[in-house]
Amino acid sequence: MPEAIVKTRNLTYEYIRRDAEGNPEGVTTAVDHLSLDIAPGAFVAIVGRNGSGKSTFARHLNALLVPEESAVWINGMDTREEEKHLDIRMTAGMVFQNPDNQIIGQVVEEDIAFGPENMGVPTEEIRLRVDEALQLLKLEKKRLDSPNRLSGGQKQRVSIAGVLAMRPRCIVLDEPTAMLDPQGRAEVIRTAHRLNRKEGITVILITHHMEEAVDADHIIVLDKGKIAMQGSPREVFARVEELRALRLSVPQVTYLAYLLRRKGLALPDAILTVEELVEALTV
Amino acid sequence: MRGISIGQYYQADSPLHVLDPRVKLLCTLAYIIILFFADNPFAYALAAGFAFAMVFISTVPLRLILRGMRGVLFLALVTVLFNLFLTPGEELLSFWIFTVTREGAEMAAMMALRLFLLVLASSVMTLTTTPNKLTDALERGMRPLRVFRVPVHEIAMMMSIALRFIPILSEETEKIRKAQMARGAAFDEGNVLKRAKSLIPLLVPLFVSSFRRASDLALAMEARCYHGGKGRTRLHPLRYEARDVIAYLIFAAFLAGMIVLIRVF
Structure with missing residues (x-):
């Protein structure tokens, strides 16, 4: 197995809860001794309900949060070493939830150029990278538009293009679809899969929509900062009761199959798509 | 607005x-x-x-x-x-x-x-x-002021971010205004003093949300390797x-x- 692109060992992050007057109330452990390895080229979904620590975890992958002890390595680089932060951010790009709050440029192509500009890439090379990112995300026609005139899904694609122009080996998407309509959500998830398959970029998708995790190679379920479950989508979605106990939904069709099986229908363990269910029922 | x-x-x-x-x-x-x-x-x-x-x-x-x-x-x-x-x-x-x-x-x-x-x-x-080019020109034009420790790049960056957020914030103001009107706020009534006072329920949420936006944006900029003007290249020099x-x-x-x-x- 090649060396993990993301490696964490006993990653712990605590913060002090305060009441309205600012007096400490107690300590919350957002991430609790988390150890995991993500192989290059993988598509990993990290799911969990609000407050499960998934966003806090994501911020450690980009050295936006730094652990107190050595605990996170991105492509072998320890995130505690400050002089490596730029390298780490070039290796693991990050896309955030709200597209409006992460687009800096007033023109689509200028925003995409922002990362490479910061990295000091020569002008001709920036041009190449921007054109490539525009093409990969099918934004060529929007090149000179103002980001304000794009739909939510398009804006989020601009954000992804901006990260892509930095030529990262890994992209962390932190709830990229939370503010989008269903169409925009599908658009973003499709894009993430395409980049993973065609460009071989490692994708770490953080989400609380379980439907979005169905096509991942590997799902990690977080709860209270710990790994509650992990495995292939089929393995994870087979454990419907446990997921429901964690207040996570399963895809509708999986739940339907689960209910039918409980009523005595002979169905395989985890059904992930409508087609699979239709096939299982018609045999 | x-x-x-x-x-x-x-x-x-x-x-x-x-x-x-x-x-x-x-x-x-x-x-x-x-x-x-x-x-x-x-x-x-x-x-x-x-x-x-x-x-x-x-x-x-x-x-x-x-x-x-x-x-x-x-x-x-x-x-x-x-x-x-x-x-x-x-x-x-x-x-x-x-x-x-x-x-x-x-x-x-x-x-x-x-x-x-x-x-x-x-x-x-x-x-x-375009406002973009204007801020670029300002950044280059004010470059000599760096001798006096004027943060020229930062000022230009601030201006271009401000320009980018004007439409977003004005849209948001409109949204908040409508939300407050739906709850019975009156913005066009009374004398000057009363009108000024009626702006408070508009400005407070706007301020709060701007601060949240600013902190999000700072994080996003940092994630994209922003570290000031040093060693920065341009797409359109x-x-x-x-x-x-x-x-x-x-x-x-x-x-x-x-x-x-x-x-x-």
Whole structure:
């Protein structure tokens, strides 16, 4: 197995809860001794309900949060070493939830150029990278538009293009679809899969929509900062009761199959798509 | 909040549009300065002629420019009235407590013309230059100030972020306004004081959300390797071309003409 692109060992992050007057109330452990390895080229979904620590975890992958002890390595680089932060951010790009709050440029192509500009890439090379990112995300026609005139899904694609122009080996998407309509959500998830398959970029998708995790190679379920479950989508979605106990939904069709099986229908363990269910029922 | 026209850009394909923004910025600045030295009709005629020639070259409809100037009309009126009535000198006519002097009338006319040309020139500049290029030009133009530890890059970055967020925040203001109206807030009623007070439920949520946005944006910028202006390259670096040199020469000729006219008369 090649060396993990993301490696964490006993990653712990605590913060002090305060009441309205600012007096400490107690300590919350957002991430609790988390150890995991993500192989290059993988598509990993990290799911969990609000407050499960998934966003806090994501911020450690980009050295936006730094652990107190050595605990996170991105492509072998320890995130505690400050002089490596730029390298780490070039290796693991990050896309955030709200597209409006992460687009800096007033023109689509200028925003995409922002990362490479910061990295000091020569002008001709920036041009190449921007054109490539525009093409990969099918934004060529929007090149000179103002980001304000794009739909939510398009804006989020601009954000992804901006990260892509930095030529990262890994992209962390932190709830990229939370503010989008269903169409925009599908658009973003499709894009993430395409980049993973065609460009071989490692994708770490953080989400609380379980439907979005169905096509991942590997799902990690977080709860209270710990790994509650992990495995292939089929393995994870087979454990419907446990997921429901964690207040996570399963895809509708999986739940339907689960209910039918409980009523005595002979169905395989985890059904992930409508087609699979239709096939299982018609045999 | 609606109809903000700062840095309004008029898309067209004119020689002025393609000029390096530094040329336009510097020349506009010099034009405004020389305006304040102009003290005779000939100099004003030349300055006005030059400004209108620029309007013509820019292909921006004059109507559009004049409409954008309505905002300064009030300021111009106050200035003119003050000059008209408060300048001592040879009496022309007087009624009640007001006296108009010859010097006052001259001064008022000059001030009006000066203000008009000043706004005209700056409008031509902003109408032919995208806000982006303007901030770029400012960053480059202010570079010498770095010697005095002026954070030139940071100021330019702040300006361009502000420009990017104006439409977003004005949209948000509209949203909050409607939300508060739905709960019975009245924004258009009562006297000035009452109206000002009614803005509080509008401004407080707007402020809170702006701070959240700012902190999100800072994080996103950091994630994309932003670390100040050091070692930064540009997708569209500013480079002087032959046409920019020609523009400088034309402007220098105009400037020389102005100086001669101011000196001679």
